[in-house]
Amino acid sequence: MxxxxxxxxxxxxxxxxxxxxxxxxxxxxxxxxxxxxxxxPYIVSGSSMDPTFKDTDYLIVDQLSKRFKEPERGDVLIIKYPKDPSKFFIKRLIGFPGETVTIKDGVVNIYNEENKNAFELNEPYIVYKKIENISVKLGEDEYFVMGDNRAGSSDSRIWGSLPKKYIVGKPILRLLPLNKIDYHPGLLDEK
Structure with missing residues (x-):
C-alpha cells in the first residue's frame, strides 16, 4: 500500500x-x-522630453500601428538612435520626408509641397527653448525629430535625420508614475 x-x-x-x-x-x-x-515596455531615461515625459516614466509602446499608418506631425515616437541602434530614445516628430525644416531663433518652420513659403510649427509643449539657427532638407524615408526640452535634447539637430527603419513605435500608455497614468501620453489636441 x-x-x-x-x-x-x-x-x-x-x-x-x-x-x-x-x-x-x-x-x-x-x-x-x-x-x-x-x-x-519603455522606461524614459533623461530629461530630453521634459515637461511631457520625466525620467523613469514607464510607457507601453505600440509597435504594430506603424505598419498600417504613417505617424503624424507632433506624434511622440520611440526610436532607435541612428548612431547606435541598440539605444532607444523618445522624441517628437517634427519633419517628414521631402520637407525642409528650418529653425531660426528657436522657432521651427516647415517648407513642403503644400507650404512653399513655410508654416511656423505650433509647439505648445515647449517650455525650454534653445535659440539656434539650422536648416535641414530631408530625403526619402528621412524624418526630423526633437525632444520637447530643446535646451537639453540630443536629436536630429545634432545627429541628423532619422531613417524610417529606426522608428520603433508610439507610446500608448503611461503606467508610471501612478499619478500620471495616461492613454496616448504626449498626444497633441491640435496638430
Missing amino acids: EEKNKIENKTQKTNSFWELVKYGILALIIVVPFRIFIAQ
Missing part, C-alpha cells in the same frame, strides 16, 4: 512538472510574439 502511494505521488509530481512545462511554453508562445511585434 505504501509503495503504491509512493508511485502515485511520483506520478503526480511528474504530471505536475509537465503541466508546468506545458503552460510555460504556452505562455512563451503568446507573450514573445506580442512583445516582439505588438507592444513593449
